[in-house]
Amino acid sequence: MAPGARRHDPGRRQRIIDAATRVVEARGIAGLSHRSVAAEADVPLGSTTYHFATLDELLVATLRQANEAHVPxxxxxxxxxxxxxxxxxxxxxxxxxxxxxxxxxxxxxxxxxxxxxxxxxxxxxxxxxxxxxxxxxxxxxxxxxxxxxxxxxxxxxxxxxxxxxxxxxxxxxxxxxxxxxxxxxx
Amino acid sequence: MAPGARRHDPGRRQRIIDAATRVVEARGIAGLSHRSVAAEADVPLGSTTYHFATLDELLVATLRQANEAHVPxxxxxxxxxxxxxxxxxxxxxxxxxxxxxxxxxxxxxxxxxxxxxxxxxxxxxxxxxxxxxxxxxxxxxxxxxxxxxxxxxxxxxxxxxxxxxxxxxxxxxxxxxxxxxxxxxx
Amino acid sequence: MAPGARRHDPGRRQRIIDAATRVVEARGIAGLSHRSVAAEADVPLGSTTYHFATLDELLVATLRQANEAHVPxxxxxxxxxxxxxxxxxxxxxxxxxxxxxxxxxxxxxxxxxxxxxxxxxxxxxxxxxxxxxxxxxxxxxxxxxxxxxxxxxxxxxxxxxxxxxxxxxxxxxxxxxxxxxxxxxx
Amino acid sequence: MAPGARRHDPGRRQRIIDAATRVVEARGIAGLSHRSVAAEADVPLGSTTYHFATLDELLVATLRQANEAHVPxxxxxxxxxxxxxxxxxxxxxxxxxxxxxxxxxxxxxxxxxxxxxxxxxxxxxxxxxxxxxxxxxxxxxxxxxxxxxxxxxxxxxxxxxxxxxxxxxxxxxxxxxxxxxxxxxx
DNA sequence: AATGAATGAGCATTCATTCAT
DNA sequence: TATGAATGAATGCTCATTCAT
The missing domain is CATH 1.10.357.10 (Tetracycline Repressor, domain 2)
Known part of the structure; x- marks a missing residue:
């Protein structure tokens, strides 16, 4: 990626949540880390801590989204x-x-x-x-x-x-x- | 513990299971590690891996014991x-x-x-x-x-x-x- | 194994060498340990240290046997x-x-x-x-x-x-x- | 080392490779570990895993450098x-x-x-x-x-x-x- | 606002070796 | 003579977090 590319990337937060969903589905919550989700989302490590200061924050967002997506x-x-x-x-x-x-x-x-x-x-x-x-x-x-x-x-x-x-x-x-x-x- | 002390300790396996139970109760499974259980049981680290080669083995024993103890x-x-x-x-x-x-x-x-x-x-x-x-x-x-x-x-x-x-x-x-x-x- | 079984087992030394050969072939010298060879030979851990006090000794015996077996x-x-x-x-x-x-x-x-x-x-x-x-x-x-x-x-x-x-x-x-x-x- | 010292150290990667070379020369590949190379290079342990995620990566870099240095x-x-x-x-x-x-x-x-x-x-x-x-x-x-x-x-x-x-x-x-x-x- | 570099703590696990029996 | 139990050291590796830019 060219330096400075994607400086303004409004979808990034969402992409991180989607990646977290995939990581948890594949490896469980125990396999969820800033690193694993950064790799899955193909974003820099710092980006995950920037958007979600703690893993709990990320989990909350992921559960919330799973909730919304799940319309029985x-x-x-x-x-x-x-x-x-x-x-x-x-x-x-x-x-x-x-x-x-x-x-x-x-x-x-x-x-x-x-x-x-x-x-x-x-x-x-x-x-x-x-x-x-x-x-x-x-x-x-x-x-x-x-x-x-x-x-x-x-x-x-x-x-x-x-x-x-x-x-x-x-x-x-x-x-x-x-x-x-x-x-x-x- | 003095070197060589307690070399033969038949109750040790049981003490490790009890310690694991206390650790999980206090800190959750996420807080269970060979180290945390060794400290709680006051046994050397190597002793926990000797009796339970993997954490899963220890969890199995702990769940089994919880099961047996739980007589409704x-x-x-x-x-x-x-x-x-x-x-x-x-x-x-x-x-x-x-x-x-x-x-x-x-x-x-x-x-x-x-x-x-x-x-x-x-x-x-x-x-x-x-x-x-x-x-x-x-x-x-x-x-x-x-x-x-x-x-x-x-x-x-x-x-x-x-x-x-x-x-x-x-x-x-x-x-x-x-x-x-x-x-x-x- | 029944307690006391195989107390006198003249082939054990040889079986350990054979097991070491298989371990090295499969996992390399780095994968050779008293433990791995004991498991492969299906003998107690202590038996390997008894017959070969150090891993170098075991390696010498293994190389020597490979040498003898290898008749071009x-x-x-x-x-x-x-x-x-x-x-x-x-x-x-x-x-x-x-x-x-x-x-x-x-x-x-x-x-x-x-x-x-x-x-x-x-x-x-x-x-x-x-x-x-x-x-x-x-x-x-x-x-x-x-x-x-x-x-x-x-x-x-x-x-x-x-x-x-x-x-x-x-x-x-x-x-x-x-x-x-x-x-x-x- | 004082906390925070040398936070920015552009030559570090190279110093780690040099240290790995010295460690292998002195103690062999079997003596090469993240810890031994960190000590030899006088860098924190985490620094070696940061620059070389696995020992194989470090070995590759070390062999490559030995190659380049060796001009017959x-x-x-x-x-x-x-x-x-x-x-x-x-x-x-x-x-x-x-x-x-x-x-x-x-x-x-x-x-x-x-x-x-x-x-x-x-x-x-x-x-x-x-x-x-x-x-x-x-x-x-x-x-x-x-x-x-x-x-x-x-x-x-x-x-x-x-x-x-x-x-x-x-x-x-x-x-x-x-x-x-x-x-x-x- | 965003991120690469860095780091110290912690992890599960393996191990050679010792020792009492 | 053999061996199961035990243990302290070490290993590779992952990680949340911090920080300078």
Whole structure:
């Protein structure tokens, strides 16, 4: 690169975030460093520390972007109920988009030890809740998300095959277990 | 330590595992290194690599021990149903034993990126399933665990207060949603 | 292995040398350690230090054995002169036995920095000289060996293809350059 | 060194190479480490890994520099033929410059196990060839170099005294063995 | 505003060797 | 006689961060 080239590069910040996403997907958060992301983004090392003073800052931006990009396309097929659709979607994600799902969970779970990520993780959960609100009251939506997370994590963490029928059954119970159209919890 | 002291120390391996547990609880897996665990256990650095050639080996042993130590004391109180007891227990763990729960989840979740941990994580899940089997059929037990994990993680990851009533309601739906004593899923 | 098994194991020393040969062939002298050879030979670590107090001792034994095993089968084919046979043999060794040749050269060249290996290296050279003595006087034999070593090393060290015609020509000049059947040098 | 001292030090890279040369000459490649070269060059440890990310990189630079520094001063004395001059030069180098010659050979021979060094080793050979081309055709030059290397190595590796007369005879045969000014090989 | 150079701390791991048995 | 346990030193390497430009 010629000296002075790309002095004003408005897309650089974004390119760094995209590179961080790729690095985390390929090597995990443990493999994310100013160096690895600079190499992946093909920018100078100093550029990454300039735009993101700490790695936590970069992680926050990466999780936020993963959040925004992840729009669950919940569409019920003919003769399919909500439980069936959610169970099918989870299965599709666990197979066709396994890498992406691992990336999302890794970023989300990182909040366990990094308080800076908690607000973004909270926002993530709320967005997923909201995607279910056309179909269920808020408390039920939260319960559905809990089931989906619990089942999905178990599959990812234990190399256990995904049991779609079991998932549909569990989700169905959440949906029909209370009063019809019930409003559990708060 | 005087040279030559403690050359024969049969409890050393165990002491290293205990030290690793304390290190992970205090500083997270990211803070676990051969050095940090050697200092915490007050053993020479070489001793940690002798007993655990890689950090993964040490993590496996630590997770395994956490698993064995964690005997959920599921006791139903007077007038309490299973859902209520589980919701209460989860709440107790999320407050009184928060550090311990974070430790357990961190070790368990680490399996996402460390295949070596997967068998131990699977064993963990099965043990928890088994603890519930006196009260529910296997598929229901798995669904209950999924709900507990999903809700617990959300509390830990988002700094959200624990909603015990909501948890009890969701667990209750899993338990009563199907036929009585139903056998969902496979 | 049952405790106490193989307490008297007369072949163990030999097995360690064989293992060292395989280790050096696969990973180079830099990859040879008491540990690596113990693992390759499937003997306890202490056994290697017991039979060979230092790595140099083990290297000496390994080089000596490589020397003894290496009997150049110099057979002239119909219509082939000595230069042609040597050039052909070198070519065969550089292709079909490349790993073996690299091993031999690595052990031989190690004498540059390890005086303990020098006598064995000298012995090696003399043995090769002797194999040529039916065909050439001692000084000519030494000159032939020098040419073979110089050409062979260049091929090994520079990833250059072997030029068999050039080698035959050079060897031929050594053989016919002086008086017929000449006795150069000392 | 005072903190902050010598933050800008343009000659540092070169000083590290020089230090590596001294370390290899004194202790061999096996004695070359980031630490040993940092100490010899009186620079911080991190500085060596900054300028040479791997030891191979440092070795390449060191061999390249040794190559450039080594300009064989081939000058024929009165009444001396090429074979005599080469034999004399080899003898001089094997006595007066023994350490230097060992250094050069060790770097050159290291290419056997370090592919990264091969291109530089090849360059080395070509440069030596070229130095002989005023006096001999290319194939003859290569043959002369092979003889010199073969003889030189044998002296270095076996603690055998150098036989200058034998060397002159062998070199002479290479030079006069073919047609006058012959073009052996390809 | 942006970045290359620099550095000290830390890392996992390997190792030769020692020693008690 | 053999060997498992143990250990301190060393290695290559990565890194976040600082700083002068």
């Amino acid at each position: 396309r919940l569409v019920l097929r003919d003769g399919e109920d909500l439980a069936g659709a959610l169970a099918r979607l989870l299965g599709e994600r666990l197979t066709a988009e396994r890498g992406r799902v691992e990336l999302e969970y890794e970023l989300y779970l990182a909040a366990l030890r990094r308080p800076a990520l908690r607000p973004v993780a909270a926002r993530w959960c709320e967005d997923v809740d909201r995607a279910l609100e056309p179909y269920a009251d808020p408390a039920t939506a939260r319960a559905l998300v809990a089931v989906l997370d619990g089942i999905g994590l178990r599959v990812l963490l234990t190399d256990t095959p995904y049991d779609e029928a079991g998932a549909r059954e569990a989700l169905g119970r959440i949906l029909t277990g209370g009063r019809p159209g019930g409003r559990p919890g708060s | 004391r599921l006791v139903l109180r007077d007038g309490e149903d299973l859902a209520g007891a589980l919701a209460r227990l989860l709440g107790e763990r999320l407050t009184a034993e928060r550090g311990r729960v974070e430790l357990e989840y961190e070790l368990y979740l680490a399996a996402l990126r460390r295949p070596a941990l997967r068998p131990v994580a699977a064993r963990w899940c099965e043990d928890v399933d088994r603890a519930l089997e006196p009260y529910a059929d296997p598929a229901t037990a798995r669904a209950l665990v999924a709900v507990l994990d999903g809700i617990g993680l959300r509390v830990l990851l988002t700094d959200t207060p624990y909603d015990e009533a909501g948890a009890r309601e969701a667990l209750g739906r899993i338990l009563t949603g199907g036929r009585p004593g139903g056998r969902p899923g496979s | 089968r110099l057979v002239l084919r119909d219509g082939e002169d000595l230069a042609g046979a040597l050039a052909r043999l070198l070519g065969e060794r550089l292709t079909a036995e490349r790993g073996r040749v690299e091993l031999e050269y690595e052990l031989y060249l190690a004498a540059l920095r390890r005086p303990a290996l020098r006598p064995v290296a000298a012995r090696w050279c003399e043995d090769v000289d002797r194999a040529l003595e039916p065909y050439a006087d001692p000084a000519t034999a030494r000159a032939l060996v020098a040419v073979l070593d110089g050409i062979g090393l260049r091929v090994l060290l520079t990833d250059t293809p072997y030029d068999e015609a050039g080698a035959r020509e050079a060897l031929g000049r050594i053989l016919t350059g002086g008086r017929p059947g000449g006795r150069p040098g000392s | 001063r081939l000058v024929l004395r009165d009444g001396e033929d090429l074979a005599g001059a080469l034999a004399r030069l080899l003898g001089e180098r094997l006595t007066a410059e023994r350490g230097r010659v060992e250094l050069e050979y060790e770097l050159y021979l290291a290419a056997l196990r370090r592919p990264a060094l091969r291109p530089v080793a090849a360059r080395w050979c070509e440069d030596v060839d070229r130095a002989l081309e005023p006096y001999a055709d290319p194939a003859t030059a290569r043959a002369l170099v092979a003889v010199l290397d073969g003889i030189g190595l044998r002296v270095l590796l076996t603690d055998t005294p150098y036989d200058e007369a034998g060397a002159r005879e062998a070199l002479g045969r290479i030079l006069t063995g073919g047609r006058p000014g012959g073009r052996p090989g390809s």
